[in-house]
Amino acid sequence: MIEFDGVYHKFSTKTSELQVLKNLSFYVPKSGFSAIIGPSGCGKSTVTKLVAGLIKPYNGRVLLNGEMVQTPRSNIGMAFQNPVLLEWRNILQNVMLPLEIVKNNLTDLQKKERARELLNLVGLIEYENNRPSELSGGMRQRASLCRSLIHQPEVLILDEPFGALDAFTREDLWLTMSRLRETGSFTCLIITHDIREAIFLADEVIVLSGRPATNQFSIKTEKENNDNLDQLYTPHSTKLLNILREQIKLARKNEMVER
Amino acid sequence: MRRFLVPLIAMLIFVMLWEWLVWFNEWPNYKMASPSDLGPAFWKYRILFFSFGWDTLWRTVVGLLLSIFFGVFLGMIMGFSKIIQEGLYPLLIGFNAIPKATIVPILALIFVGQHDFNTVLIAFLISFFPIAVSVSIGLSTLEPEYRDILRALGASKFTIFWKIALPKTLPEFFGALKVAVTLAFIGTNLMEIVSPHGRGLGALFDSGKTNSDYPLMFAVLIALAILGILLYYMVVFLERTFAGWADQLSR
Missing domain, CATH: 1.20.5 (Single alpha-helices involved in coiled-coils or other helix-helix interfaces)
Known part of the structure; x- marks a missing residue:
């Protein structure tokens, strides 16, 4: 589980201070899946860095399983908009990278087996010997997802992972993501600016206000199943979509007033 | 064909x-000299060509190896620390701006008689700069996400350097090494020509000059060209072996 408890954060430059987070609190239960949406530039990526322990909050507490996050820890998986695959490794070696960092008792064969299992799940098993540059953007992002899950992290953080993909590829990856969720047991936090993505993937959607970001609104999505895209077009989803759109509009409007 | x-x-x-x-x-x-004079010149001095050619080759390679170690080390600390970079950059640029031909007599005077040492030293001094700069630029322009994927798992700075930063800089490094190998070769020859009682192809060239033996001088030039090409392709071979993936990338 992930918990933010009254978190403040600011960046200092030589001339000024920029407050990005202001009294942000939210809670993602164990094996839960929450999405954070908000106006662009509101500090969403800062949230991911805080969870990963890459930066420390200026004030307030960030907790993972009830423990304060002080430094990076190995039970986290991360994926970004940029898949950042290493060009000098093939896909299989790229996926196995975290196992070279995180302590484990796996043999080489077991590592490969686990990587292949994931690659199979996302439909990349035939490409394990290819270089990243030989793959399409969507395929690279799939490989990046496999890499973020190979060490079986308790927490998965996705920072606009599908942002650079075209609409059809993105929808394919949503389905892949829910497949991955069924097979693994991780708590997931996704940062996105796509409302439909948030509704489709997450159990709860948290809307952040404009900068400095604080929780403005949150809503449980309460869907029955996650295995097809049709559920995005039910009256229930449409209603959610409209509510969230209104909230985003509100966040942007308030931000403009403040500036 | x-x-x-x-x-x-x-x-x-x-x-x-x-x-x-x-x-x-x-x-x-x-x-x-005319081209038909070169064959006899080579034949006449064949033993000197082989032994002096070997001198020039190993001095260049040792100087280049030194500049690889030193250049990579310098580039590494400059790439990782902004303060060190700000402190060293002006010094390096100033040093690089000095034409190395002027360093040659200074070194020859300081370490008089230590011909091997002098020659290796100048080959090193003349060639480490591009390596240091390319490595430091490669490291300081590493996208933060690359660092974050490993840092988020608790990887040490060294692990990040070894697994990501270093391999990612290899294409730039080899680009610089191609420049450096040519420079080191120039450095070796500069010292061999200037330093008295020297060995190496440069010294052979100098003795040709003293005797107005144009066939010998031109024969040395040809030998140097062959050696230079050999050195260059040695680097190309290493590049293909260690950074071949970057080659495929640009295609």
Whole structure:
């Protein structure tokens, strides 16, 4: 589980201070899946860095399983908009990278087996010997997802992972993501600016206000199943979509007033 | 077939023109050499060519190895620390701006008689700069996400350097090494020519100069060209072996 408890954060430059987070609190239960949406530039990526322990909050507490996050820890998986695959490794070696960092008792064969299992799940098993540059953007992002899950992290953080993909590829990856969720047991936090993505993937959607970001609104999505895209077009989803759109509009409007 | 034939014919035409020019002007050997003089010159000094050629080669390679170690180390600390970079950069640029031919007599005077040491030192001094700069730029322009994927797992700075930063910088490094190998070769020859009682192809060239032995001088030039090409392709071979993936990337 992930918990933010009254978190403040600011960046200092030589001339000024920029407050990005202001009294942000939210809670993602164990094996839960929450999405954070908000106006662009509101500090969403800062949230991911805080969870990963890459930066420390200026004030307030960030907790993972009830423990304060002080430094990076190995039970986290991360994926970004940029898949950042290493060009000098093939896909299989790229996926196995975290196992070279995180302590484990796996043999080489077991590592490969686990990587292949994931690659199979996302439909990349035939490409394990290819270089990243030989793959399409969507395929690279799939490989990046496999890499973020190979060490079986308790927490998965996705920072606009599908942002650079075209609409059809993105929808394919949503389905892949829910497949991955069924097979693994991780708590997931996704940062996105796509409302439909948030509704489709997450159990709860948290809307952040404009900068400095604080929780403005949150809503449980309460869907029955996650295995097809049709559920995005039910009256229930449409209603959610409209509510969230209104909230985003509100966040942007308030931000403009403040500036 | 055409790939070999065209350069070969061009070379033949060049050599024939050269031969004709010397023959037409009736230049004697103390004024200018013709291509047909080179064969005998090589044969006459064949033992010196081999032993001095070897001297020049190993000095260049040792100097280059030194500049690889030092250049990579310097580039590494400059790439990782902004303060060190700000402190060292002006110094490095200033040092690089000095024409190295002026360093040669200074070194020759300081370490008088230590010919091998001098030569290796100048080859090193002249060639570490591009390596240091390329490595430092490669490291400081590493996208933060690359660092974050490993840092988020608790990887140490060294692990990040070894697994990501270093391999990612290899293409730039080899680009710089191609420049550095040529520079080191120049450095070696500078010292061999200037330093008295020297060995190496540069010294052979110098003795040709003293005796107005143009066939010998031109023969040395040809030998140097061959050695230079050899060194360059050694680097190309290493590049293909260690950074071949970058080659495929640009295609």
